[in-house]
Amino acid sequence: MRHVSGVMSFRRGKSNLKKIGNDKNHTFIRGRSMSNEVTLTIDGREVSVNSGVTLYWAAKKLGIEIPHLCYREDLPPMSSCRICVVEVEGMRNLAVSCSHPAADGMVVHTDTERVRRARRNNLELILSDHNVECITCEKSGDCALEQYAYEFGIKKPSFGGEKNEFPIRDDDPFIVRDYNKCILCQRCIYACGEIQYDSAINIANRGFNACISTPFDRGLQDTACVSCGRCISVCPVGALVEKSRIGKGREWELEKKNTICPYCGCGCTVELNIKDGMLIKVTAPGKNTVNNGNLCVKGKFGLHFINHSDRLTKPLIKRENSFVEVSWDEAVEYTADNLARIKKKHGPDAIGGLSSAKCTNEENYLFQKFIRACVGTNNIDHCARLCHSSTVAGLARAFGSGAMTNSITELRNAECILVTGSNTTEAHPIIALEIKAAVMKNGARLIVADPRRIDLVRFSDCWLRHKSGTDVALFNGMMHVIISEGLEDREFIDARTENYSQFYDTVMYYTPEKAAEITGVPADDIRAAARVYAGAGTASIVYSMGITQHTTGTDNVLSLANLAMLTGNIGKKSTGVNPLRGQNNVQGACDLGALPNVYPGYQRIDDYVIREKFEQEWGTPLSPDPGLTVVEMFHGIEKGKIRAMYIMGENPSLSDPNLNRVRENLDSLEFLVVQDIFLSETAEKADVVLPAASFAEKDGTFTNTERRVQLLQKILSPPGEARQDWDIICKVSSRLGYPMTYTNPAQIMDEMASIMPIYGGISHNRIRKYGIQWPCPDKSHGGTPFLHKGMFTRGKGLFSAVEYIPPAELPDDDYPYVLTTGRILYHFHTGTMSRRVDGLHEVRPDGFVEINPADARDLGIKEKDMAEISSRRGTVTARCVVTNRSRPGAVFMAFHFREAAANILTNDALDPVAKIPEFKVCAVRVKKA
Numbered sequence: 001m002r003h004v005s006g007v008m009s010f011r012r013g014k015s016n017l018k019k020i021g022n023d024k025n026h027t028f029i030r031g032r033s034m035s036n037e038v039t040l041t042i043d044g045r046e047v048s049v050n051s052g053v054t055l056y057w058a059a060k061k062l063g064i065e066i067p068h069l070c071y072r073e074d075l076p077p078m079s080s081c082r083i084c085v086v087e088v089e090g091m092r093n094l095a096v097s098c099s100h101p102a103a104d105g106m107v108v109h110t111d112t113e114r115v116r117r118a119r120r121n122n123l124e125l126i127l128s129d130h131n132v133e134c135i136t137c138e139k140s141g142d143c144a145l146e147q148y149a150y151e152f153g154i155k156k157p158s159f160g161g162e163k164n165e166f167p168i169r170d171d172d173p174f175i176v177r178d179y180n181k182c183i184l185c186q187r188c189i190y191a192c193g194e195i196q197y198d199s200a201i202n203i204a205n206r207g208f209n210a211c212i213s214t215p216f217d218r219g220l221q222d223t224a225c226v227s228c229g230r231c232i233s234v235c236p237v238g239a240l241v242e243k244s245r246i247g248k249g250r251e252w253e254l255e256k257k258n259t260i261c262p263y264c265g266c267g268c269t270v271e272l273n274i275k276d277g278m279l280i281k282v283t284a285p286g287k288n289t290v291n292n293g294n295l296c297v298k299g300k301f302g303l304h305f306i307n308h309s310d311r312l313t314k315p316l317i318k319r320e321n322s323f324v325e326v327s328w329d330e331a332v333e334y335t336a337d338n339l340a341r342i343k344k345k346h347g348p349d350a351i352g353g354l355s356s357a358k359c360t361n362e363e364n365y366l367f368q369k370f371i372r373a374c375v376g377t378n379n380i381d382h383c384a385r386l387c388h389s390s391t392v393a394g395l396a397r398a399f400g401s402g403a404m405t406n407s408i409t410e411l412r413n414a415e416c417i418l419v420t421g422s423n424t425t426e427a428h429p430i431i432a433l434e435i436k437a438a439v440m441k442n443g444a445r446l447i448v449a450d451p452r453r454i455d456l457v458r459f460s461d462c463w464l465r466h467k468s469g470t471d472v473a474l475f476n477g478m479m480h481v482i483i484s485e486g487l488e489d490r491e492f493i494d495a496r497t498e499n500y501s502q503f504y505d506t507v508m509y510y511t512p513e514k515a516a517e518i519t520g521v522p523a524d525d526i527r528a529a530a531r532v533y534a535g536a537g538t539a540s541i542v543y544s545m546g547i548t549q550h551t552t553g554t555d556n557v558l559s560l561a562n563l564a565m566l567t568g569n570i571g572k573k574s575t576g577v578n579p580l581r582g583q584n585n586v587q588g589a590c591d592l593g594a595l596p597n598v599y600p601g602y603q604r605i606d607d608y609v610i611r612e613k614f615e616q617e618w619g620t621p622l623s624p625d626p627g628l629t630v631v632e633m634f635h636g637i638e639k640g641k642i643r644a645m646y647i648m649g650e651n652p653s654l655s656d657p658n659l660n661r662v663r664e665n666l667d668s669l670e671f672l673v674v675q676d677i678f679l680s681e682t683a684e685k686a687d688v689v690l691p692a693a694s695f696a697e698k699d700g701t702f703t704n705t706e707r708r709v710q711l712l713q714k715i716l717s718p719p720g721e722a723r724q725d726w727d728i729i730c731k732v733s734s735r736l737g738y739p740m741t742y743t744n745p746a747q748i749m750d751e752m753a754s755i756m757p758i759y760g761g762i763s764h765n766r767i768r769k770y771g772i773q774w775p776c777p778d779k780s781h782g783g784t785p786f787l788h789k790g791m792f793t794r795g796k797g798l799f800s801a802v803e804y805i806p807p808a809e810l811p812d813d814d815y816p817y818v819l820t821t822g823r824i825l826y827h828f829h830t831g832t833m834s835r836r837v838d839g840l841h842e843v844r845p846d847g848f849v850e851i852n853p854a855d856a857r858d859l860g861i862k863e864k865d866m867a868e869i870s871s872r873r874g875t876v877t878a879r880c881v882v883t884n885r886s887r888p889g890a891v892f893m894a895f896h897f898r899e900a901a902a903n904i905l906t907n908d909a910l911d912p913v914a915k916i917p918e919f920k921v922c923a924v925r926v927k928k929a
């Protein structure tokens with residue numbers, strides 16, 4: 001365990017597994033030299049490999065596939081099944097090829113009679129203690145043991161004897177464990193420990209009774225298991241299977257098709273296994289994907305909402321306070337007539353549209369085009385306003401482009417990673433795997449700056465536990481140290497940036513002691529973190545909504561941009577400032593202009609030339625006036641400025657701050673149309689509800705957090721009469737007098753590419769295999785893994801002088817605690833999808849408030865007590881979780897739960913630049929309910 005001076009080290013010890021490494025995909029044993037080549041002969045053919053490469057890989061280089069059961073190419077060798085044995089001339093015993101290193105002059109035979117006999121013998125031994133129930137086994141057809149038994153012609157094992165009888169465990173919400181079929185290959189243990197870094201399982205018992213432990217033995221809430229399902233994906237037999245698939249279909253009956261996960265911004269590829277229109281299970285392809293075969297619990301087990309009986313199947317119109325089903329013609333006519341009526345009476349700016357980070361790029365493009373070209377207003381926004389509008393504003397100002405600067409895979413090779421305001425393992429689990437791999441495999445230094453003790457703290461060298469809302473003071477303090485100790489990158493500053501001196505004057509006021517006074521972080525810890533960050537050859541900043549959701553959100557982002565420029569950690573691989581986007585297509589919704597001040601591709605509406613270009617393309621005059629943002633629209637309802645809203649796939653009745661106010665405002669609209677897949681809390685308030693297709697039922701593209709535009713495909717038909725969102729928009733727009741006659745999303749993408757240079761070279765055909773990262777200006781361009789190489793998008797990087805400003809609402813005698821809100825692993829956003837998945841609901845059924853033990857003691861609160869949490873805006877009741885994760889004086893709530901809606905409490909005070917509300921800090925009172 002390493003220590004940084006003055007900072008406690010939290011990182012747990014590194015894996016002590018017998019270690020392998022990879023050299024151009026050739027596995028070698030650690031400790032052996034990699035530099036010398038060795039030449040050997042395998043099955044009569046010569047092959048040269050690096051010294052230390054195993055015989056398995058040497059054979060593979062020649063195209064010889066050696067059978068194996070316990071070995072997997074992405075895991076260390078266990079050498080337990082001994083199916084992969086080969087004969088080496090001069091060796092008395094057979095060699096286990098998955099772990100035996102190649103040596104110069106070696107002569108190897110992979111398919112002799114002796115080898116075949118040994119393999120068969122070993123297979124029979126394994127089968128003798130295996131519950132051979134292939135007729136009913138869920139894994140049949142995809143079981144390596146069944147396959148090898150068939151290939152070796154083993155009808156019945158010749159060894160008899162006693163067999164284990166383990167009870168079948170189905171108490172896990174997602175996984176059924178039948179250890180009577182387990183061959184003790186330990187792949188699951190290694191996958192959990194070496195890929196997932198959770199080590200939730202191990203070998204239990206000894207000798208004959210040995211089996212794999214069950215992670216849920218300690219209960220759902222206390223297990224280290226994060227339900228990623230990686231253990232299932234590596235299990236070669238039927239010992240671990242998805243609960244959802246039991247009895248639903250044989251392996252060969254499942255139709256498997258790839259698409260993109262609809263939850264977070266990682267953009268994982270999911271393989272849907274379908275039978276008779278029903279999702280049976282989800283698997284993850286390994287090649288050409290962001291996630292390399294990994295998934296988190298939501299992608300692996302959380303997609304069954306698509307078949308939920310609550311899905312909207314018919315258009316609905318509210319009559320006398322209840323919904324009645326109507327035909328599409330009637331619903332479209334009703335919607336268009338009401339929008340036309342309000343536009344005629346109050347003008348186009350009386351209508352507002354919320355687009356959706358869950359819809360495709362093509363749908364976001366059409367929706368903003370509909371609002372701008374058909375309705376005639378720029379009142380178009382979406383949930384990015386609530387999560388990363390300060391990123392867009394801050395990074396655009398500092399660098400000229402408001403997106404993640406680098407790629408997810410580059411994190412693995414960063415020498416230092418600063419994670420701040422991102423609970424990465426819960427909100428972006430696949431990116432967290434890269435961060436953990438950087439630390440555990442490559443020895444990266446990890447700095448976590450977060451008021452909560454998030455899971456990544458256990459991998460960190462330094463944990464800076466600052467008070468919520470003091471980010472600017474913390475980073476200014478670190479930059480003071482960097483400058484004072486001469487650790488800045490002078491060459492980079494001189495050549496590539498401007499406004500340094502103004503920035504310098506501000507930062508030099510924030511001595512570590514001053515920063516410590518504001519943040520609560522000891523000055524020496526600030527010094528130590530600054531030295532670690534500035535001392536690394538490549539340092540990468542990863543942040544999320546803990547940084548952006550403040551009245552100083554833009555300042556926080558500018559501060560991080562300053563830090564990266566000060567040390568030259570931008571414009572090259574494994575560095576950068578990397579905002580992790582919350583929803584699967586929030587990056588795309590921004591790119592496609594679902595924002596009130598820019599057209600698609602961040603082209604400004606107040607630029608006359610740009611506006612003229614869009615007017616020509618769309619064949620209609622466009623409004624030059626910037627529109628209202630999300631929160632401004634809701635406040636505009638109170639002032640009579642907004643009379644009607646069209647909300648596509650968003651749920652502001654639960655996601656927006658100060659919910660009582662939002663709900664009252666929605667109720668007072670003259671007309672509300674909601675287009676969604678479920679009757680959300682917002683849809684319940686609508687005058688008309690238009691049923692939409694889910695991600696699995698549509699074609700189009702999503703853009704993930706690293707700017708990668710990826711193709712999804714229609715795998716299922718939408719239920720009932722639900723339609724794809726782009727199709728609905730076309731119908732409403734045409735009925736309103738602005739015809740849209742697209743026949744498919746590929747056609748819409750071609751139009752998008754023709755008018756937005758950053759997507760200029762992207763087409764559906766080009767990204768069929770793997771996505772492309774924008775900017776991609778033309779068809780010959782391969783995309784851009786990292787931005788600002790050689791020159792910033794705006795020319796020179798702009799340093800900003802950023803002063804610390806306290807949050808809008810701080811604790812006082814009436815409301816003595818700070819409330820901060822966020823996400824948890826098992827649910828997503830307002831829970832419309834994840835709360836309709838049985839397993840996710842079973843693990844996390846209700847809302848809760850996290851409270852520090854010292855505060856709980858003061859308040860007479862115990863674990864599981866119900867507490868009443870009040871702010872100046874309302875009161876909610878939630879179950880208490882007493883934990884050190886929250887700092888003393890601070891409480892935390894997740895915002896997914898309608899019955900304990902954290903956003904009833906949150907403050908709708910706005911960042912003056914980005915207009916993002918301050919979700920992350922407000923003052924509350926807590927008492928036992």
Ligand code: SF4
Binds near residue numbers: 198199201227230232
């Ligand atoms: S589901 Fe994931 S975390 Fe849980 S035991 Fe399996 S690999 Fe480990």
Ligand code: SF4
Binds near residue numbers: 183240
């Ligand atoms: S449960 Fe599966 S992966 Fe784990 S040891 Fe048994 S057979 Fe191997």
Ligand code: SF4
Binds near residue numbers: 264267268428
């Ligand atoms: S990490 Fe995000 S994109 Fe990947 S499976 Fe989980 S929720 Fe889906």
